[in-house]
Amino acid sequence: MKDWLRKHPDVRTIRVAASDLNGQARGKRIPARFADTVVSNGTRFPMSVLNLDIWGEDIDDSPLVFDSGDRDGVLKPTERGFMPMPWLDAPTALLPIWMFHENGKPYEGDPRHALRAVLDRFKARGLTPVCAVELEFFLIDDSGRTLEVPVSPRSGRRRKAAETLSIRALDQFDTFFTDLYDACEEMDIPADTAISESGLGQFEINLMHCDDALRAADDAWLFKMLVKGLARRHGFAASFMAKPYEDYSGSGLHVHFSVLDKNGDNVFDNGGPEGTDMLRYAVAGCLNAMPGSALVFAPHANSFDRMVPGSHAPTGISWAYENRTSAIRIPSGAPAARRIEHRVSGGDVNPYLMLAAVLGAAINGIEDGKEPPAPITGNAYSADLPQIPGDWKTAIDTFEGCSEIARIFSPELVRNFVLTKRQELHYMQELTPSEQVTIYLDTV
Template sequence: MPVSVSGRLASDAAPAAEDEIAAYVSAFGAPEVVEVLLPDTSGVLRGKWIPGPAMGKIWSDGVAIPLSIFGLDVWGCEVEATEIHLETGDKDGLCWPVPGTLRPVPWSPRPTAQVLLTMHEPDGTARGKPWLLDPRQQLAAIVDRFAARGLFPCVAFELEFYLLKGDAAPGAMPEPVFPITGQARQNMYSMSDLDAFAGVLHDMRSACSLQGLPADTVISEAAPGQFEVNLYHRVDALGAADDAILLRRLIDGVARRHGLRATFMAKPLVDFAGNGMHVHVSLMDQAGDNLFARPSGEGDRALRHAAAGLLSTMADATLFFVPSFNGYRRLVPGSYAPTSITWGFDNRSVAVRVPNGPPKARRLEHRIAGAEAHPHLVLAAILAGMLEGLEAGIEPPAPLVGNGYENEAPSLSPSMAEAVARFSSSPFIAKAFGEEYRRVYGVMKAEELAAFSRVILPLEYDTYL
């Protein structure tokens, strides 16, 4: 596939708004409501409902949303330490539609459309300048660095989730929906489990088709009621991350229509596997050929440098991959989630895996992120790490053979506290994302950690009361 534009332009070179709106109305009819969606720093969707007849204004005028939306914690509360709220007058940003994301919402009871937004900061021009506290703009900037080198990331996300009973009280222990046998047991790649949930899973696939999301394989995962949906590779890093955000919303929406609840929580059940978000990345050149497949050792050398960059920056970037207090419960030995900074060939116990396959499909699979992580930030950190390795020509340690849980490699951060400290002092993060982004994200996660530290667990009462 020839690639001739920069990464930012590949996603953001918009057709005329009238064309996109006309194509939507022709295919699906006029919507009563348009849901404008802006993923915040935690990947939580914020936004508004716009009346269908006024949808043209979304493209012509933009949508005003406070710049400080990227200073909200995971609960949606202002984090004053970010200093981007009332200290700045809480000014509005200007949000513009992401081209190609105007899509129907088939799980809505009324004719509804949705469109993804990205934030700009007003600067006296018509559209404003990219607001770099928006994770999508951070990813766009890193993709542009690859484009300047004549390289274009080819990306695919894999997303794991559980289906739970939908009638649980808020804050209650989640109760999984067990398949046909009713037994709580591991049943990897089970066809009977797929059959048991065929109704909701087929509706998810149909919704993906209607929305143009490039869904590929659906499998029953390592635990009862756990599934994985894979997205096809795209030579469009921004579009691939957009798809991952929208796929989570789709899975949640369809599950609710079936009276179920989908969760992407990294470790919802103590005795079963957690939910991961694996990311596959290769690099294409201007001719559409895979850099990692070049002959005469050039491809192998580039693959090693990219892997080495991921390993050398992994500890600093862990807070992007595992942004939640709960997420560190997933990183335990024997869980198929990595616990050490390792790489290897066709080895699912390492952090960075080189899957088997033909040379033209050679790629790196990054296996650390939890399913609740922000796809744009996860991918931005992965690409920034790969670029670090390629630019510096770093060589990795020998690829690990055998059980990745039994090695002497450095461990991943075992706790959110350590990840916050490492992130907040990282020169790599400041270089790749800017000192201001490092500061804002770091203080937000430090305050989330403090909130969890103030909670007394039921086990403490059972033990000490």
């Protein structure tokens, strides 16, 4: 890590940052000449900092604050090391960090450690998840009283229409996307295909599959930070909020995953289109945990505006082969690439918690070895299905009391997340929808 800075002598300052429960980057700015100390010894800030609400305020009744004296955690660099921050004017490096107790034990309220704990369960069985994420986001002009698609740098006009898979829509913002891909190269984020989506100024970029789920979550977290920062350099906003426009589809964050055994073979592949018993067990686990996981997949007030019938976001708990109306889709294609696509999450999720919930549910199912219900066919919206919680309060209560969630997340993380979301629910009820959009536009 220290060698990276020596190879980049123009970097004068660094940022050290960890993800809080809402996926917000929390940390410090440090002169580069003191970076060696951070690499060797880490840094410190209160444990409560990873448990702030969406406004960055303490949780009123959290035991992490006054009851414990607001004690410090020790933040150590992750395996990622230093990387540039191409959205800033001055050459700057980012050092991702995660939290530990004074005795070196991982802090269980850290969302990155929550994912690590799930991966330890796979490792104990000689299994390795392979993940890829698809991130949808909007480019938005938020300079006026209402949100609009930005003026195209090429034409000088606003194209106020949905343009699904439109090359023209991509070309209208070619300078932004060129800079974005260059920045992904600099940060070693594996950005692949970009498409225009059905929303107003909406796009999707896929990140390449990765056999290190912690790195896949890092990539998604860093990518969201990069897209939002770089858009501001181009004079507009980028937002991953679930539903910025009432009349257009919202943004999702879909994850594809398979599982490899010790020999590197895909345990979901049986040589045919239907997949193995292990695939069905993983599906069953995902379905069983879906009611309790809804708070992770839809963590904000605005999240549930996306999850309505006919909106390209699932509302019923189901699985299917090659069917995008279901919550769990088994894509077609070569058997060696047989995988599960989990389609519930909005773009506003914390990637670490989302992957922990998805993979944790899958390993629950693999451990239990139980069959799921039959796959559906046709339109899931018109089928008689058990429903994903459709409002924020129900999702909070279900998360708190779900036995499947208790197998995935530590009691401390469950408590902290519930306290956070109940505080946000209380204060969000005092705001108008437009005020809520203002809060979420840049944060999530």
